[in-house]
Amino acid sequence: MLRQLTSRCSTIITPLICHSAEKVHSHILGERPLLINFPSHTFLRTFLDLHQFHNKDAIAKERARLSDEISRGYFADMSEIHKNHGKIALANKTIIPSLIAAKFPNLEINFSDGRCEKLPSNPEQRINDSSQTALPCVTLLSLSFRASSQKMVESWSLPVLNAFGDAGTVKIYEVSFIDSWLFSLSPVKRLFLKIMLKSSNPQRQIAYSFGDHYYFRKKLQILNLLTGYTFLLDSSGCIRWQGYGYATEEEISWLLSCISLLLDEK
Incomplete structure (x- = not known):
């Protein structure tokens, strides 16, 4: 029975793979495949986690998650976008003091050439690993969860690249999230990465993060x-x-100023 269900799921998802190969055009990056996150991945993940049904804590955690996701869906996001055009809040005018700054959560990213990296970079590696070039001390990390926001993150990263790219003191990551269960499978992931866009500038890294985020x-x-x-x-x-x-132009000026302040902190 499990084999039959798996076969039926594959039959349903196969057309979606072809659809995900459609491309979206960007005047800056050219064409890149349209990133589509399937709503069915939640069902598949839950279906395959049947072994957790005996774990009361896991069940309670999953119920809380489902309640949270149901209360905040696509239409709520779209309504907010129509109101503020994606500008949830203004950017910081100055840097957040180090004493109250939160740690960025661990994130594993993949590149189209097959490389894998974990962010944020380990500062000890910068000191102890003499075989590699010293890592930049400032990182600009842009996150895109849907194809519609890719140009948004470019509006931040490209001005920084123009201002600090030659110095090599700032490393830029543009990370797109792929939360489809299917695309997290190794064979599909490898195929997906092969057709994705590569960055010709070592200071600007275009990467992808797979799985549940x-x-x-x-x-x-x-x-x-x-x-x-x-x-x-x-x-x-x-x-x-x-x-x-x-x-905005004003926010870019704030960002460049904050980068300069952080570089002076080292």
Whole structure:
């Protein structure tokens, strides 16, 4: 019976794989495949986690999660986007003091060339690993959960790249999240990464994170998945600045000023 159900799920999902190969055009990056996150992944994940049904804590945790996700869905996100165009709040005008800055949660990212990296970068590696080039002490990390927000994160990263790219003191990551259960499977993931866009600039890394990111979002208090989120991290991996949606000229000036202040802290 399990084999029959698995076969039926594959039959349903196969057309969606073809649909996900459609491309969205960006005047900056050219064409990249449209990132689609299937709502069926929640059912598949729950179906495959039957062994947890005897775990009361896991059941309670899953119920709380379902209640949270139901209360905040696509239409709520879309309604908010129509009101503020993705600008949930203004960016920070200055850096967050290090004493109260929160640590950025651990995140594993994959690149189109097959590399895998964990963020934030370990500061001890910067000191102890003499075989590698010293890591930049400031990281600009932009997160995109849907294709609609990819241009939003570019509005932050490209001005920073133009201002600090030659110095090599700021490393830029643009991370797209793929929460589809199917795309998290190794064969599909490898195929997906092969067709994704590569960055020609070593200071600007275009990466992807696969799998369930619900608890990652909870740690960062991210609710709306249709807008973009940008964070500035110091050498310890702490969040010292953040911005939302499309960047304005004034916010870019704040960001560049904050980067300069962080570089002076080292």
